[in-house]
Amino acid sequence: MDKRTFSVGTAAAFLTVPLFLLPAETIPRFGEWLRELSLSGAAGNILAWAIVLALSALPALGLLWRPRCQWDWLLPLAAAETFAGLYLLVNPSLVSNVPGIDGGKFIALAAVGSVSSTLLAWAVLRSLKHIEQSVSPGKTLERLLCFSAALFGWLAAWTTGAGALEKIKNVAETNTMPGVSLEWTNFSIVLLAAADLIPTLLGCGALILAGRLARTIEADPFGEETVPLAEKLRRDCRGIAGASVLIYAGGNLFQFLFLPLLRRGDLSVSFPMFPVLLAAALDLLCRYFRRAKAVSDDNESII
Secondary structure, three states: OOHHHHHHHHHHHHHHHHHHHOOOOHHHHHHHHHHHHHHOOHHHHHHHHHHHHHHHHOHHHHHHOOOOOHHHHHHHHHHHHHHHHHHHHHOHHHOOOOOOOOHHHHHHHHHHHHHHHHHHHHHHHHHHHHHHOOOOHHHHHHHHHHHHHHHHHHHHHHHHHHHHHHHHHHHHHHOOOOOOOOHHHHHHHHHHHHHHHHHHHHHHHHHHHHHHHHHHHHHOOOOOOHHHHHHHHHHHHHHHHHHHHHHHHHHHHHHHHOHHHOOOOOOOOOOOHHHHHHHHHHHHHHHHHHHHHHHHHHHHHHO
16 A cells, blocks of 8 residues: 555545534535525525535545546545535425425435445545555555554544533533532543543554554564564553453442432443454464564574
8 A cells, every 4th residue: 555545545534434423413504504505696506506516526536546446436426426415405305395304414414424435435445456566565554553543543532522522411401400510420421431532542552553563573573573562562452451341340430439429320331352352362473473483593593
């Protein structure tokens, strides 16, 4: 995967995935604004069409990327999906005329999902093609894992923060009695959200370290740096698994102890399957490296 393809995949992921994280009413309101602009007069109608066509053309700009790829046909499809979504947002009555049902939200959800999945499919398929042609698999894997760590960490922080704000809003809306104190409840929501984010961020750090390990293995599978890196990654994964379990236990205990002061509780029990399996796999991998290193050292001593 060359740097140009990597940047294309990065841009596609970071620009499309956040559309799912916008407030539900944002995109329908944009459609309503376009409709008002179109009905304001001839100049407004021309401006509204210009905005729709400009936004629809954005996915097709990827066709300017070189070298071309067999999956580039997905870009005109994404452009057509964008145009159809915007047109229906401006004219939601074409989809639903049922009173009391906001068709704009359904149109926005369908359009965002369709366009985002198409663009992400293009980015992934294009990247996979270049991965197969990579002359340095270790460096390619390191780059891919670092990108994944950045994406996972960013999305986790975004969704966790948005979820905490939504919970605080719901608590305020459902506790309108005078004299009700919500400080402890809001504090617990923020504290639990921050604690819930820690294992994910630790896992992102482990992915970055795994990328370094892949590059080291490619350079020298039995070098002095390879086994210590694998050992450190194994310890980190065990620590992430332990931290995840303790965080859930600590969060539940915190809510139990301060139950009289809280107006909302989020009790959950979870098993960190991914970190545990990753730690087990890396443990076996470290044993393999130790044995392979011992065999390599024996052979070199005999020679």
